[in-house]
Amino acid sequence: xxxxxxxxxxxHVQEGDSTNFTCSFPSSNFYALHWxxxxxxxxxxxxxxxxxxxxEKKKGRISATLNTKEGYSYLYIKGSxxxxxxxxxxxxxxxxxxxxxGAGTTVTVRA
Amino acid sequence: xxxxxxxxxxxxxxxxxxxxxRCDPISEHNRLYWYRQTLGQGPxxxxxxxxxxxxxxxxxxxxxxxxERPKGSFSTLEIQRTEQGDSAMxxxxxxxxxxxxxxxxxxxxxxxxxx
Numbered sequence: 001x002x003x004x005x006x007x008x009x010x011x012h013v014q015e016g017d018s019t020n021f022t023c024s025f026p027s028s029n030f031y032a033l034h035w036x037x038x039x040x041x042x043x044x045x046x047x048x049x050x051x052x053x054x055x056e057k058k059k060g061r062i063s064a065t066l067n068t069k070e071g072y073s074y075l076y077i078k079g080s081x082x083x084x085x086x087x088x089x090x091x092x093x094x095x096x097x098x099x100x101x102g103a104g105t106t107v108t109v110r111a
Numbered sequence: 112x113x114x115x116x117x118x119x120x121x122x123x124x125x126x127x128x129x130x131x132x133r134c135d136p137i138s139e140h141n142r143l144y145w146y147r148q149t150l151g152q153g154p155x156x157x158x159x160x161x162x163x164x165x166x167x168x169x170x171x172x173x174x175x176x177x178x179e180r181p182k183g184s185f186s187t188l189e190i191q192r193t194e195q196g197d198s199a200m201x202x203x204x205x206x207x208x209x210x211x212x213x214x215x216x217x218x219x220x221x222x223x224x225x226x
Binding site: 004103 | 115144146151152156166167212214216219220
């Protein structure tokens with residue numbers, strides 16, 4: 001069982017402010033890391049698949065970085081909007097079929 | 112909508128009853144996965160199929176749980192003699208065989224409440 005940790009567990013951010021949060025994982029035998037956004041009553045939505053040390057990915061106002069040597073990834077939300085309110089999950093895939101998830105960071109954007 | 116679908120979305124049952132959930136994956140995906148999420152935790156892997164073959168089952172999948180994928184299309188997850196500890200969100204996902212580092216596409220889940 002891979003120990004994938006996310007922090008903080010939850011955060012509140014004012015509309016228009018930027019925020020970031022962390023996913024930590026074992027750095028050995030890294031294969032790929034996934035970020036998902038999960039809104040209430042919807043399906044988890046894939047945001048990024050990150051594979052290389054130093055990777056930076058961007059999708060609109062959301063971006064992510066990856067450091068496989070030290071075992072962490074950051075997700076950034078720039079200029080938070082109410083529609084960014086969701087639980088953000090990271091998942092490590094040590095092989096080609098299983099995802100090991102962290103517990104998620106729940107983001108609430110206050111108008 | 113060509114995404115992963117799950118049915119039902121919610122299920123309330125009494126302890127000791129049997130329940131069955133269905134998952135319809137994206138049509139061209141031959142891999143299908145079941146995960147379970149309990150309160151405060153991330154989704155945990157239960158089992159996965161490649162076509163109709165069930166290739167791995169987690170230790171979380173006790174003998175009261177059984178999953179099938181006849182004909183390699185939709186899948187069912189059955190829980191017999193439900194217990195209160197089975198209350199959780201059950202998620203299904205699918206992926207193509209030649210995938211992008213195992214990117215999985217999730218359905219909306221079935222929330223099970225055992226009274």
